[in-house]
């Protein structure tokens with residue numbers, strides 16, 4: 001097996017091309033744009049200008065909110081709402097997608113966050129049959145199911161923004177999640193800012209979104225316009241800093257395990273499916289971004305990923321049965 005000498009990604013990584021110089025296309029893209037991607041003063045100033053523009057636009061439209069944010073109960077989305085309220089003085093509408101996978105950790109945190117942040121909140125519960133149909137199809141065709149929640153989160157964000165005249169959607173995706181498949185500027189912040197659901201979903205589904213568009217199984221809400229920004233693309237904040245703020249201001253409780261996605265009980269299944277399909281853990285691409293950004297060494301990233309492999313090699317049969325019962329279509 002060959003690995004990128006710079007970031008450590010394996011030659012089996014989705015979309016990778018390792019050149020004769022031993023470096024991958026993702027590293028080359030990052031290196032080319034490094035100055036812009038690391039100029040946090042300019043990035044933050046850009047975010048601030050878009051936040052101000054959203055406030056102006058919301059006022060012009062007579063909207064009660066400047067922006068909308070999906071709140072999962074994890075640290076990232078909670079921190080984003082905290083900052084939008086305290087640092088940017090924005091009127092935030094929070095919403096939570098009830099996908100049937102939230103853990104007690106996640107739901108406790110949502111309750112606590114809403115109490116402390118004092119924001120209006122909407123809980124969206126999609127139709128059970130539609131949800132199951134999506135999960136079953138996604139498992140069959142794509143051999144994963146995370147894309148369903150991703151799609152539904154932004155689908156409802158665009159619906160709610162549209163209904164409430166909200167000009168801006170802010171999300172808590174990490175820089176690793178945004179840059180993990182960045183080999184060109186298309187669809188990648190800060191080079192391109194999405195103004196619609198279809199543009200936003202290009203980030204996750206790539207050209208598949210063109211194929212899905214117009215298909216009866218998916219509605220890309222043409223006509224619903226809102227700007228979409230990923231908070232962490234424009235702000236440099238370490239996990240530790242984030243947790244300190246959340247603990248201090250919100251009485252935040254850290255999850256017991258350091259494994260990712262403590263707000264989703266099905267995450268071990270997602271890892272197992274990823275290992276089966278690609279041979280590497282879910283956060284492989286995110287770790288490579290941290291290596292490129294010099295937050296981790298290649299060895300540290302490899303150790304973390306080995307930890308994921310060990311933790312997720314076997315799925316508890318009870319968890320698998322619970323997952324199957326949750327995602328199968330009802331007869």
Ligand SMILES: [Zn+2]
Nearest residue numbers: 004007024027
């Ligand atoms: Zn690389």
